[in-house]
Amino acid sequence: MIGILVSVINGLLLGSIYGLAAIGLTLIFGVMKVINLAHGAMIALGMFALYFLATSGGMNPYLALPLVAIGGFVGGVAVYWIGVHRVIGRAELMSLLATFAVSMIIIGLGTALWSTSPYNVQINIPGVAIGNYTIPGNHLVAAVIAILIAAALYLFLFYTRLGKAIRAVASNRQAAELMGIPSTRVLAIAFGIGIGIAAVAGALIATLFPFTILSGGGYELKSFVVTVLGGLGNPAGALLGGLLLGFIEGVVSPFVDVSWTPVIEFSLFVVILIAFPMGLFRVGRGK
Amino acid sequence: MSETILKVEKVEAGYGEVQVLWGTSLEVPGGHLTTIVGANGAGKTTTLRSITGIVKPTSGRIIFEGEDVTRLPTHAKAELGLVLVPEGRQLFADMTVEENLEMGAFGARARAHYDRNLERVCHYFPRVKERLQQKAGTLSGGEQQMVAVGRGLMAEPKVLMIDEMSLGLSPLLAQQLFQTLKELRDDGLTLLLVEQNVHLALALADYAYVLAEGKVHLEGPAQEVSHNDEIRKAYLGL
Numbered sequence: 450m451i452g453i454l455v456s457v458i459n460g461l462l463l464g465s466i467y468g469l470a471a472i473g474l475t476l477i478f479g480v481m482k483v484i485n486l487a488h489g490a491m492i493a494l495g496m497f498a499l500y501f502l503a504t505s506g507g508m509n510p511y512l513a514l515p516l517v518a519i520g521g522f523v524g525g526v527a528v529y530w531i532g533v534h535r536v537i538g539r540a541e542l543m544s545l546l547a548t549f550a551v552s553m554i555i556i557g558l559g560t561a562l563w564s565t566s567p568y569n570v571q572i573n574i575p576g577v578a579i580g581n582y583t584i585p586g587n588h589l590v591a592a593v594i595a596i597l598i599a600a601a602l603y604l605f606l607f608y609t610r611l612g613k614a615i616r617a618v619a620s621n622r623q624a625a626e627l628m629g630i631p632s633t634r635v636l637a638i639a640f641g642i643g644i645g646i647a648a649v650a651g652a653l654i655a656t657l658f659p660f661t662i663l664s665g666g667g668y669e670l671k672s673f674v675v676t677v678l679g680g681l682g683n684p685a686g687a688l689l690g691g692l693l694l695g696f697i698e699g700v701v702s703p704f705v706d707v708s709w710t711p712v713i714e715f716s717l718f719v720v721i722l723i724a725f726p727m728g729l730f731r732v733g734r735g736k
Numbered sequence: 737m738s739e740t741i742l743k744v745e746k747v748e749a750g751y752g753e754v755q756v757l758w759g760t761s762l763e764v765p766g767g768h769l770t771t772i773v774g775a776n777g778a779g780k781t782t783t784l785r786s787i788t789g790i791v792k793p794t795s796g797r798i799i800f801e802g803e804d805v806t807r808l809p810t811h812a813k814a815e816l817g818l819v820l821v822p823e824g825r826q827l828f829a830d831m832t833v834e835e836n837l838e839m840g841a842f843g844a845r846a847r848a849h850y851d852r853n854l855e856r857v858c859h860y861f862p863r864v865k866e867r868l869q870q871k872a873g874t875l876s877g878g879e880q881q882m883v884a885v886g887r888g889l890m891a892e893p894k895v896l897m898i899d900e901m902s903l904g905l906s907p908l909l910a911q912q913l914f915q916t917l918k919e920l921r922d923d924g925l926t927l928l929l930v931e932q933n934v935h936l937a938l939a940l941a942d943y944a945y946v947l948a949e950g951k952v953h954l955e956g957p958a959q960e961v962s963h964n965d966e967i968r969k970a971y972l973g974l
């Protein structure tokens with residue numbers, strides 16, 4: 450019994466990071482209707498950024514997180530101007546192809562530079578014991594950080610002028626322009642924030658598990674599942690969706706082999722798509 | 737006659753292959769209420785879109801306060817004081833009324849007058865004041881129109897353009913809103929109004945342009961235009 454409880458707790462901790470990763474994806478979609486297929490590659494870059502800051506840079510991994518976020522933001526703004534700006538408002542296939550191309554370039558470069566053998570970041574934080582089980586300390590810290598970042602994003606979007614401008618552009622870009630909001634700049638910033646969040650999510654994952662340049666792919670897929678659970682374009686729903694996905698993983702993992710997890714997750718994904726096409730959680734979106 | 741603040745010079749514009757405006761020219765004097773009327777599809781909305789830069793003119797110029805602003809992006813024109821309340825309200829539906837008004841005052845110039853303008857909006861539209869915390873998308877059509885005009889006022893406009901303000905409103909509410917515009921004009925605001933309701937528009941305006949097929953077909957003091965036989969037949973049903 451305690452084994453299942455611990456498994457569920459671990460699942461929820463991990464779920465908060467799935468949620469954070471998905472927030473990066475859903476924010477970009479919600480604001481500019483672009484499905485960012487470079488999402489996984491950005492997560493992987495976040496992992497490597499943390500690795501190099503912690504090893505070559507000799508930084509405490511947690512103190513390196515803000516740098517990863519800033520790097521992700523700057524890189525995201527650059528990707529926006531180079532690859533995304535031109536395809537905004539065009540057919541969806543265009544932005545899919547553009548972001549897919551960015552993904553291929555990053556994965557290709559990453560493979561050439563760092564091969565595909567696993568890296569890992571050493572972290573030693575005492576865990577919390579429950580009976581004979583231990584909840585690892587790095588998982589607890591990562592979950593707390595993920596939730597804090599999600600909360601900070603919420604406060605930013607709802608209580609700052611720039612955050613509100615992002616929501617205004619998401620709601621009606623033309624009206625935003627008519628009110629004096631420089632919408633292109635706002636889109637670039639929103640894209641940068643989405644990528645920054647994806648990179649930090651990747652960095653947090655790197656504090657938990659070994660990774661390669663290809664590791665982002667699995668989290669990208671999970672982000673899609675989470676996003677569908679939470680409702681596309683809905684950051685608050687994404688966090689809840691992440692927690693739900695983590696919960697489900699926690700519940701099933703004591704009973705089935707890990708290779709079944711994606712089967713279960715994606716069956717769920719299809720069922721939810723059919724039954725609740727708007728997502729399970731219509732939070733913070735009015736109506 | 738007061739000074740011209742906004743001038744549209746022989747503007748041609750359209751959508752892709754379809755040309756809509758064929759050399760439209762008009763002038764808006766400061767502190768006056770000017771109206772553009774005309775049949776459906778005449779190009780009234782396209783004229784306002786060309787002024788604000790949502791549609792890029794293929795030739796001709798937009799002169800604002802003596803400067804050529806034809807090529808400026810839309811948000812830069814809003815920042816200068818060229819503000820459009822668009823057809824169909826276009827509120828930020830899932831944001832609150834207060835947030836909508838705040839976004840109206842996004843630019844630095846507008847933000848400096850935020851408190852005064854908010855007071856002004858609440859004074860003219862007490863209904864809006866009661867609903868500041870409500871999501872804009874859940875308001876009634878009339879209330880949404882008040883928020884749209886209010887949001888435009890928050891932008892500290894030098895020229896406030898309103899496209900089809902009376903569309904979908906009860907005659908009483910339309911009358912009230914027009915009364916409000918008159919007060920704003922008397923306060924010194926420059927207005928450019930596009931209206932379906934030709935009666936009300938001509939009764940209120942100082943000067944009127946009649947647009948037909950993308951060109952100015954006729955113009956004059958609103959009084960004279962409303963007595964023009966052709967206009968009476970075509971637009972006023974008399």
Ligand SMILES: Nc1ncnc2c1ncn2[C@@H]1O[C@H](COP(=O)(O)OP(=O)(O)OP(=O)(O)O)[C@@H](O)[C@H]1O
Pocket residue numbers: 751754756774775776777778779780781782783
């Ligand atoms: N986005 C668009 N794409 C293509 N054609 C358009 C577009 N918007 C308007 N048009 C065309 O341009 C012409 C002029 O339209 P416009 O909206 O300027 O007319 P209007 O005078 O405002 O009419 P109404 O009184 O019906 O609002 C119409 O023939 C219309 O079909």
Ligand SMILES: [Mg+2]
Pocket residue numbers: 780781782823899900
């Ligand atoms: Mg129109």
